Amino acid sequence: MYNSKIAGLGFYVPEHVVTNDDLSKVIDTSDEWIQERTGIMERRYVEGDEDTTTTMGVKAARIAIERSGIDKDEIDFIVFATLSPDYYFPGPGVLVQRDLGLRTVGAVDVRNQCSGFVYGISLADQYIKTGMYKNILVIGSELHSKGLDMTTRGRGVSVIFGDGAGAAVLTREENPEKGILSSHLHSEGQHAEELSLIAPGMGKRWVLDILKDNDPEDTSYYPYMNGQFVFKNAVVRFSEVIMEGLTKNHLQPSDIDMLIPHQANLRISQFIQKKFGLSDDQVYNNIMKYGNTTAASIPIALTEAWEKGKIKDGDLVVLAAFGSGFTWGSVIIRW
Ligand code: UT7
Helix, strand or coil: EEEEEEEEEEEECCCCCEEEEHHHHCCCCHHHHHHHHHHHEECCCCCCCCCHHHHHHHHHHHHHHHHHHHHHCCCCEEECCCCCCCCCCCHHHHHHHHHHCCCCCCCEEEECCCHHHHHHHHHHHHHHHHCCCCCCEEEEEEEEEHCCCCCCHHHHCCEEEEEEEEEEEEEEEECCCCEEEEEEECHHHHHHEEEEEECEECCCCCHHHHHHHHCCCCCCCCEEEHHHHHHHHHHHHHHHHHHHHHHHHCCCCCHEEEEEEECCCCHHHHHHHHHHCCCCCCCCCCEEEEEEECCHHHHHHHHHHHHHCEEECCEEEEEEEEEEEEEEEECCCCC
């Protein structure tokens, strides 16, 4: 058995900045409300056809591959996490294989929303552990802006999300004390509809049903979130799954050098920080600049923290996520 480690990181966000004041011009909201409840000051939106979930993922991946020092022809597998794929099918993993000109390696798409990158890293880690693959590209990318209800009706959800992508190249680590030490994954489908987008889906409402009804009040194709319920579950599950990872490795919260929480809401991150008694230097947040980018939020934040020199060799880095499903998870890394 081997360990895996992150050999290269990259992220990409569209240039177009959308401030809270910009949103206030189309939605009945305010900079004050958004900042107070979420910490978000601005987010990025793709303009026109300049990018898709896949092209953003490819841009982030190119940087991660370059920084890893691993030739793209040495990549053995692709994992792509998103809730906003370019097509209903096929998923974006194969589009990355094509656009990056990779060998005909396997590609899998992860549908775990905010926990998607954590699930993706865990999946890649298992393949590397067993020796089946040596180098794996893991991408988290989201294009939310085209699918939000930009009316006052949708304001509770729409002000939160932003577009962007992050990527990591995982490679084999021979030292058992370094790299990914463990990952911990959970789900609770009982609450599936509390944070969901049910149409189009073959289950309840397909595209043809939407077209047939032609109902201007139809909200089934917009994301729905029971915000307070999700918030309450998030703070509990984040705490549990971080502790689960630390306990498994005989570590304590004070051992954490850098916690990268999924950027769901700054208030959630602050709650966790306080609960574990962590300093500002031990937690990285950038939701203020990018909003909630679901599967992309952890790789964007991880890359930015690394670029700023906040993650050093030997550091204990913890990734943690919670979101739609509900799904949640953590990854414990010795850098
Ligand atoms: O990433 C996946 C996981 N996601 C999360 O963890 C998100 C968890 N939830 C949250 O972050 C928060 O619940 C939200 C930020 C989404 C909402 O904050 P909240 O404090 O739970 O607000 P609320 O939905 O309870 O709404 C409070 C009030 C309502 O007005 P009334 O009924 O009190 O008059 C809303 O209509 O705020 C109103 N409101 C807004 N007002 C201005 C809701 N959205 C907005 C808005 N601007 N954008």
